[in-house]
Amino acid sequence: MVKSKIKDPQLILKRQRQICQGALKVFRSKGYHATSIREISKACHISLGSLYDYIEKKEDILFLVHKEILDQIYDCLNENINKFNDPVEQLTNTLKALFYLSCRLKEEILFVYTESKSLEKKYLYEVLGKEAEFVNELETLIKKGVKTGQFICPNPEVFSNIVAFIWSIIPLRGWNLVPKNSEEEIIEILTSLVLKGLDVK
């Protein structure tokens, strides 16, 4: 996806991961726009010239970071969604796993939310597509529960979007919540809200 002048594909992967990690470190504190390529170069211990052997332009780094973060999220979803067979257990378990992840990746998820608008179209579509997939998996799960009669949900498409959105509350609004409430407590309340929304007894 991101073009590189280097021939060795293994090296490309290694260095792009290195760039990602360095970039994320500085992006977290200053945001994408306020971070200069020089700072990224220092943070990932790759010289300015070499950096440009692995990317074409600054925006490529933004995309690499997005991809890295989104991959972690989808991996979490996929690892957990099929651990159980019963829809209620399946949803509860997946939600909790995702919520715990959102606590761990607070800053990363906040970053994705606030900076994805700076991606060029090509990359933005890629990212939005990935998000849509994420929502789709939740939708499929909800529909399954509706079929078994365990969920009541007149519009699973909208509802799965709402769930996906609620999932990001801790990264996006944690500053007003977490200082006074434990993350576990919040996760409990959020999970229960979703289940109530599906009329699970």
Place this chain on the structure above:
Amino acid sequence: MVKSKIKDPQLILKRQRQICQGALKVFRSKGYHATSIREISKACHISLGSLYDYIEKKEDILFLVHKEILDQIYDCLNENINKFNDPVEQLTNTLKALFYLSCRLKEEILFVYTESKSLEKKYLYEVLGKEAEFVNELETLIKKGVKTGQFICPNPEVFSNIVAFIWSIIPLRGWNLVPKNSEEEIIEILTSLVLKGLDVK
């Protein structure tokens, strides 16, 4: 809050509003960082030199725009929260008014979410404080409903935060929802979710 070299306070207000409106126009399409002061100057029809008579630095404009948007939101809240006496009616009515507002101010609210991180501390605290007030009003309302026994809610503080967050779903994730579902339908589902979360029959 924003320092100005001009003496006439009436003029300051007039010009700062003018700046706000011009700035918002360009911010919407290009974001804060990608917009130059020159562009803002043109968009608000105030010369570059004069602009700096009413602000000290670019960030001041970011704050002015934030304030403008937040004021509209709180005005909406305050206008609607006391139209009824019954907590359920009060909440339902307020939520719907706010949801409709969020549809009208989609881009503005998205802007506040994605750009507030660029505010300097002084301004950021001001903005976060305003948001906390917003949540507080919702919390007070929920507590009142709990007292009358109409709401069941073990942690009104967290729940009011959740409600405030859900309120912003259309600006933040509308791209995946609105093309296929009407805003009215979504608002209906969201309102019902909140009421279910409070165990309102």
Place this chain on the structure above:
Amino acid sequence: MVKSKIKDPQLILKRQRQICQGALKVFRSKGYHATSIREISKACHISLGSLYDYIEKKEDILFLVHKEILDQIYDCLNENINKFNDPVEQLTNTLKALFYLSCRLKEEILFVYTESKSLEKKYLYEVLGKEAEFVNELETLIKKGVKTGQFICPNPEVFSNIVAFIWSIIPLRGWNLVPKNSEEEIIEILTSLVLKGLDVK
């Protein structure tokens, strides 16, 4: 032709002439590509930032310099071509005036020849168009002499091009000629060659 951010058109003209002169000074010794914008900025005593208020990109300077030089050449042509009525006198006088100019503008003309390839299309066409006009005026003059029977010339179009080309010999190959022969002598020989080519007795 060259876009400027400055409003006062008088000032634009003044500064663009200032840029031209400074640029030419450095271009002469280092060529266009090897000269940095910073050097131009210093040579014309305009700060880097201001420079970019009067041009959009480096190439604009190249075009401005081209225009300045070409204008001098056409002014010379136009001032001299109509001083006489007899075609032979007309041609002789114009040629000599032009040759003397080519001696005065040796470096400038060399510059136009070697650097016009670096102009972007839009500008290149403008420059080539101007050159074509120059040749056209010579062609018209030759045709007039052919009509009066004073010149014999089967293909005035090609011949006028040849004359226009011969005109540039001193700037382009002077290094091998001028050290050993006086410019006057060379001009005499060149003029006589052209007249012989037209079978003028």
Place this chain on the structure above:
Amino acid sequence: MVKSKIKDPQLILKRQRQICQGALKVFRSKGYHATSIREISKACHISLGSLYDYIEKKEDILFLVHKEILDQIYDCLNENINKFNDPVEQLTNTLKALFYLSCRLKEEILFVYTESKSLEKKYLYEVLGKEAEFVNELETLIKKGVKTGQFICPNPEVFSNIVAFIWSIIPLRGWNLVPKNSEEEIIEILTSLVLKGLDVK
């Protein structure tokens, strides 16, 4: 002339020719300055590292290309100048051969004219010396014709320079000529002009 790290002189020659041909291909379309070493490396199918085993710096390539082109020109001159014994035939034949060559090497000759200024002194002198030799051979030929009484020419040195210059008209100004006139016709007119200049009946 151009220093190389490699010992085998045969290989040096082979590779330098390879470099020349690749370089010329890209120089033609982008010019010397705008062409990067990387592009040259790709065009001649020699890795970046190896390239620097056969040259010391970018300018060396510029010189190699110059030499390659100039050699072709002198080869043409030398092959043709002694095919006849009569000065008029000798000159006519040589001129035509050279003109046909100038049509074939349009871009190469233009390149030499516009880029030789970028050569460092050492190389520039080498190139100018070669050109002077070229002119000298023409001068000798003209002097011979003057001696036999077939040419009238008061200053053969200047005249031979003029002839050498006229020779390059098609590469340098062909854009304004060739679209409308055939190359043969132009060559005929040019040859006739030179002969008229020497008062050949």
Place this chain on the structure above:
DNA sequence: AATGAATGAGAATTCATTCAT
């Protein structure tokens, strides 16, 4: 109060050249 010309620090990006393998 208003204007807009001037400034220079700093941004992203390129590229000739080196050097370890």
Place this chain on the structure above:
DNA sequence: CATGAATGAATTCTCATTCAT
């Protein structure tokens, strides 16, 4: 001999801010 990854100085251009009028 050959390869190609690594380097960092230098380049063009932008832009927030100041200041003379």
